Amino acid sequence: MSLYSEWKEIAQQERGAAEHDSFWKTYFGAETENYKKLLGDHTRVYAGTLASLAETFSMDPVTFAGFLDGINTSLRDRLELESLEEGSELSLGIDFEKLYYNMLDAKADWLYTLPEWDAILTPERRREITKEFRSAKTFVSAALAGRNDPCPCGSGKKYKNCCGKRA
Secondary structure, eight states: OOHHHHHHHHHTOOOOHHHHHHHHHHHHHHHHHHHHHHHHTTTOOEEEEHHHHHHHTTOOHHHHHHHHHHHGGGBSSOOOGGGOOTTOEEEEOBOHHHHHHHHHHTTOHHHHTOGGGGGTSOHHHHHHHHHHHHHHTOOOOOOOOOTTSBOTTSSSSBGGGTTTOOO
16 A cells, blocks of 8 residues: 555544544644745755655654645646655655645645745735635626527527527
8 A cells, every 4th residue: 555545544534523633733733844844945845755755854654645645736746646655756846836826725824824935925926826816716607698689609699599599
């Protein structure tokens, strides 16, 4: 079983409410520390084996595979998570604007409000990314054709005499 499969099994394990909250509180605390480290030294590209990077970030390899799942879409070169083993060579080249956007998407306010972002993205750029995120998530419905409007299919007929005609 791959490290990532092990992580998914652990993460999806049935737990009581208190145990569930405790598990995720512990994980999110460790995740926050990882992001503080990554953001604090944002010019560094962390590279090495999965096991050595897990140790660098004070996580066991299985939990680190779960962390990689969360950051994977923000990496310049995505990882094939199912194929990862402790000896797999990794390079964590992060697109920080994409990471910020993805944190907004995950509603991870404990991450996108970290003070370490100040050295990476200006407050103006963060507002722009937030605006882009919100506009991408806003649904705008197309105006419906009225009975006497031209039919949207392009036939040239009125909508009521074409696609809007009742059978």
